[in-house]
Amino acid sequence: MAREGKVIEDKATPIKKEWEAYARKGNWTVKGYEMVMAPTGPGKLEESREAEYMVIYRPHGVLYHHSYGLVSKFFKGLIEKQLLGTKCPKCNTVYCPPRVHCWNPACRVAETKWIELPLKGKVHTFSVMLFSADAFLEMLPFVLGYVQIEGADTALPIQIVTAPTEVFVGQKVRIRFREDRKGDLMDIYAMPVKGQAIPEDSCLHNNPQTIKDLNRDLENTYAFLEKRFGIKKEAAQRRWKAK
Amino acid sequence: MDDRRVAILGGGMYRPDRVRFDNAEEGVAMAYRQLLEDIPKLDPQEIQFVQSSYFSDHLNQQLCMSWIVQDYIGLHRKGGYRVEAGGSTPLDALINAYFLIKSGRYDLVLVAGWEWMSEVDTATTNEFIASASDTDWDFTVGGFYNGYYAALETRHMQLYGETIEDLGQIAVKNRNNAVHNPFSQWRAEHGTSYVALEDYYKDRIIAWPYRRWNCALISEGACCLLMGSEKVAKRLSKNPMWIDGVGIGTDSMRPGDRLANWAYHGVYKADEKIYPEKYEKPITPYPEMANFGFAREAAKQAYAQAGISDPLKELDVAELFAPYDGVELCLYEDLMFCPRGEGKTLIREGVVKRGGELPCQLSGGLTAFTHPVGATSLLQTLFLYWQLAGLIPKKLGDPTLQVKNARKAITTGHGGTGCQGGVIIYSRD
Numbered sequence: 001m002a003r004e005g006k007v008i009e010d011k012a013t014p015i016k017k018e019w020e021a022y023a024r025k026g027n028w029t030v031k032g033y034e035m036v037m038a039p040t041g042p043g044k045l046e047e048s049r050e051a052e053y054m055v056i057y058r059p060h061g062v063l064y065h066h067s068y069g070l071v072s073k074f075f076k077g078l079i080e081k082q083l084l085g086t087k088c089p090k091c092n093t094v095y096c097p098p099r100v101h102c103w104n105p106a107c108r109v110a111e112t113k114w115i116e117l118p119l120k121g122k123v124h125t126f127s128v129m130l131f132s133a134d135a136f137l138e139m140l141p142f143v144l145g146y147v148q149i150e151g152a153d154t155a156l157p158i159q160i161v162t163a164p165t166e167v168f169v170g171q172k173v174r175i176r177f178r179e180d181r182k183g184d185l186m187d188i189y190a191m192p193v194k195g196q197a198i199p200e201d202s203c204l205h206n207n208p209q210t211i212k213d214l215n216r217d218l219e220n221t222y223a224f225l226e227k228r229f230g231i232k233k234e235a236a237q238r239r240w241k242a243k
Numbered sequence: 244m245d246d247r248r249v250a251i252l253g254g255g256m257y258r259p260d261r262v263r264f265d266n267a268e269e270g271v272a273m274a275y276r277q278l279l280e281d282i283p284k285l286d287p288q289e290i291q292f293v294q295s296s297y298f299s300d301h302l303n304q305q306l307c308m309s310w311i312v313q314d315y316i317g318l319h320r321k322g323g324y325r326v327e328a329g330g331s332t333p334l335d336a337l338i339n340a341y342f343l344i345k346s347g348r349y350d351l352v353l354v355a356g357w358e359w360m361s362e363v364d365t366a367t368t369n370e371f372i373a374s375a376s377d378t379d380w381d382f383t384v385g386g387f388y389n390g391y392y393a394a395l396e397t398r399h400m401q402l403y404g405e406t407i408e409d410l411g412q413i414a415v416k417n418r419n420n421a422v423h424n425p426f427s428q429w430r431a432e433h434g435t436s437y438v439a440l441e442d443y444y445k446d447r448i449i450a451w452p453y454r455r456w457n458c459a460l461i462s463e464g465a466c467c468l469l470m471g472s473e474k475v476a477k478r479l480s481k482n483p484m485w486i487d488g489v490g491i492g493t494d495s496m497r498p499g500d501r502l503a504n505w506a507y508h509g510v511y512k513a514d515e516k517i518y519p520e521k522y523e524k525p526i527t528p529y530p531e532m533a534n535f536g537f538a539r540e541a542a543k544q545a546y547a548q549a550g551i552s553d554p555l556k557e558l559d560v561a562e563l564f565a566p567y568d569g570v571e572l573c574l575y576e577d578l579m580f581c582p583r584g585e586g587k588t589l590i591r592e593g594v595v596k597r598g599g600e601l602p603c604q605l606s607g608g609l610t611a612f613t614h615p616v617g618a619t620s621l622l623q624t625l626f627l628y629w630q631l632a633g634l635i636p637k638k639l640g641d642p643t644l645q646v647k648n649a650r651k652a653i654t655t656g657h658g659g660t661g662c663q664g665g666v667i668i669y670s671r672d
Contacts, residue, residue, distance in 0.1 A: 028304070036264060038263075038264040040264070040265050041265070042257040042258055042270075042273035042277055044425045044640075045260075045431050048258075051264070055264070058304065066379075068379060091505075093503050093505070093526070095503070097380050097499070097500070103505055104505035104508075106505070124502065124532065125395070125397045125398035125401070126397055127391075127392075127393030127396075127397055127450045127452070127453075128393075128448070128450065129389070129390045129393075129450045130447070130449060130450065130451075131387070131449050133369055133370045133385070133387050134366045134367070134370070136385055142385055144385045144390040144391070144393075144450075145394075146499045146532065148502065148525075153502060153525070154500045154502050155498075155499035155500075157380060157381050157383075157384040157385075157391075157499060158384060159384055159385070164451070169397065170522075185384050186384065203400040203404075203452075204397075204452075207406065207407065214448060214451055217448040
């Protein structure tokens with residue numbers, strides 16, 4: 001039972017046992033402590049005296065069950081290898097990410113209609129992440145893109161799987177589905193269409209020093225990947241090749 | 244609304260750092276104690292309301308921490324509550340306290356702000372902060388604010404042509420200010436020597452185009468400010484800093500939605516026109532993902548109230564809420580210090596540097612001074628209070644950062660990816 005609703009498809013029961021146990025294990029009780037000496041007081045560091053502190057270790061695990069609401073259709077679509085958006089019948093704005101209600105004040109919260117979108121778009125903007133949250137560390141270097149899907153008027157956050165030194169604003173991309181889809185935006189990724197020339201004015205490329213510096217710090221990231229996860233540089237780079 | 248004036252009457256700080264072991268209520272108490280030393284005529288029992296300011300419940304495994312803080316300093320008989328709006332939390336707390344006094348209901352309000360951000364590891368701190376983004380959408384792709392902000396800056400850079408060197412110049416400027424601020428984290432980490440652009444290039448890229456130096460610090464610290472009506476101001480403070488104008492603005496939660504940003508559509512026609520022609524125009528060209536519409540809205544309101552028509556000329560000193568150096572550059576534009584796309588000129592020509600026409604981030608700002616979220620705007624306001632009162636040499640033990648004859652100042656707030664924030668204009672008599 002998902003709260004008070006009737007379950008019509010169950011892809012949760014097998015994982016509930018595992019994760020509910022984990023959530024219960026971190027139950028806000030103190031598991032250990034350290035005694036620490038450190039500066040106390042409000043003033044300048046050089047004028048501070050030391051005090052003795054007890055630092056406790058208290059885990060807190062949580063398992064959320066969250067409804068995607070009426071945009072659930074979008075996420076179910078990802079699982080079924082469909083990219084969906086919504087269109088306002090009044091102002092014709094196409095939303096991807098979808099909105100079930102149009103946000104144009106002139107449309108007075110009109111209900112939108114679902115439409116299927118093509119698996120292509122262009123990079124509106126991007127960043128090259130050389131550090132990230134725990135869940136994404138193994139995927140570094142991670143190119144975060146905001147991609148405008150063809151036919152949509154807004155931009156979708158999506159991972160761009162490419163050599164970080166080759167991404168640019170305006171780049172055409174194809175949207176692909178991952179094999180192991182769970183129902184979030186990481187079920188899809190973007191891959192640049194082959195054969196595009198990097199524009200001369202690309203802000204990442206218009207100064208050779210920028211690429212040199214990025215390459216230097218990419219090496220640090222590869223070293224981190226190998227040390228932490230045993231992923232070799234070549235293996236990390238192979239991900240960027242289209243299958 | 245009552246037309247009486249409202250002022251900052253003084254304040255105290257608890258020195259922020261990456262990790263502090265005094266806990267939050269003790270930090271606030273020590274900042275409050277500094278405030279009481281600075282305002283000896285204040286009887287704590289006179290305080291009518293405590294406006295609390297802290298951002299995250301997750302960081303400390305504690306809801307309603309303001310109740311702990313308010314009772315710890317013995318003010319729990321008085322009215323009080325917290326406001327929360329991500330990074331804009333402390334500025335919103337100041338504006339809310341302003342409204343409470345301006346309404347005529349209260350004459351004396353204590354604003355208490357703090358954040359303790361190192362009780363989980365750094366990656367988890369980043370995750371908790373990023374959970375202020377839309378967790379069904381943006382958060383799921385990368386889970387890291389630095390990445391979203393870096394993408395916003397990439398867009399601005401592509402459209403308007405600032406360079407990595409410009410971002411570096413801002414980083415260097417803020418560091419070389421912070422070495423004169425003995426309360427800054429940069430000085431605690433680095434010491435008092437200046438850095439140069441070549442040092443910036445050696446710094447590691449975190450999320451291109453941002454290096455570590457371009458990004459906000461993680462901090463633990465506190466600040467208390469006393470705010471009062473004109474009725475009590477003169478009795479309690481030799482140097483009341485008046486609030487001349489306030490403004491609050493918002494924008495969409497998800498920055499990607501700003502390409503079809505109907506709430507802003509057609510409102511800023513001049514800025515829409517500046518959009519470079521060689522790029523395909525989205526439905527709404529301003530603010531797009533490149534600028535901060537909330538800041539423009541807030542500035543418009545605050546300037547109108549304060550009677551400011553040429554901010555660059557009329558303001559003497561600025562402490563902006565800029566968690567990333569590209570945000571600082573965009574704010575030059577959105578706060579109308581210069582036209583859209585000209586932010587780079589202000590750093591290149593030294594307008595925003597120490598000794599320039601409008602020095603920004605003399606404290607070091609969020610990237611070199613500190614960023615304990617709920618206290619940040621309070622600390623920046625206290626710094627401006629010292630500026631306008633001419634107290635910088637005394638408080639910092641170093642006259643370098645004092646702006647001579649500073650009369651008018653601006654501070655801003657900024658939450659999410661520019662989702663919400665505000666502007667306050669201060670002045671002295």
